[in-house]
Amino acid sequence: MLQDPYGRRFHYLRLSVTDVCNFRCDYCLPDGYEGDGPSGFLSVPEIERLVRGFAAEGTRKLRITGGEPSLRKDLGAILSRCRAIDGIEKLAITTNGHRLARHLPMWRDAGVDQINISIDSLDARVFHRITGHDQLHQILQAIEQALAMGFKIKVNAVLMRGVTEQGMTDWLGWLKQTPVTLRLIELMETGDHGRFFNQYHTSGEPLLLDLLSRGWTRQDRTLDAGPAIELSHPEYAGQMGFILPYSKDFCTTCNRLRVSATGDLHLCLFAEQGLSLRDYLQQDDTTELRHALRRLLQDKGAKHWLDEGKTGATRHLAMIGG
Structure with missing residues (x-):
């Protein structure tokens, strides 16, 4: 099992397969994808070797992220080959929902458990204003289809001052009948x-305490x-979740590592730099990769430094999937 100097153990890998995204969310890529990152995303064989190495070190949950992962034409092969790896017990994918209904049958056949x-x-x-796309109705319809197909569904919403609070009545009304988180x-x-952060950041703790x-x-x-x-809540079909990275002791339960679409290990979402694993992915034997993971993990810090305004190398969340 991968373990850092603070005794935290890592069961969960978030793997980006592209930093390309076709949405223009205000808080991430307001001007759209500009192709300013490095080119040369990991190939399917490289991805398979990477995941095999992590699985051999105790990783049990794999999340495929982007950018928008559905933009990769070989996504089906990535998903099915990762799901077949011994030790991977749960396969999830994060998406903006673009053409979600079209993708569902392939994702089900590939073994995806959660979306x-x-x-x-x-x-x-x-x-529409936030994303640049007028697709909410189609995405909500696709979620109903996904639930009927047996997928576990979680919906991610970024808390924004003056936006989320006004929409809580709608969210709670939806969760009354819809079994999603x-x-x-x-x-x-x-x-x-x-600048956007300073204008729109708000703490989620008041909403959490209100629900409690x-x-x-x-x-x-x-x-x-x-x-x-x-x-x-016993009267609701759905559940609520809060991710509060500015809360005290947020990092003490960290159990996940991130790898970028070009094969860089990020020990934290806000690390100063990625650590390249690509050289270890050129051979089927994962022994050297596993040794490298154990060694590199000893440099993981106790916490992020977001509370001091230190954002590391992360320019926007599409870089390594949030």
């Missing part, structure tokens, strides 16, 4: 978006869970 979909508002006009994620500062006062209760955290505080 996370980014929806920052249930108001179609606000959704809505996760409200505090807006995080990135290198390109300091209204009969919502905390759920036990599973071994491979991400950092969310999850809540349930």
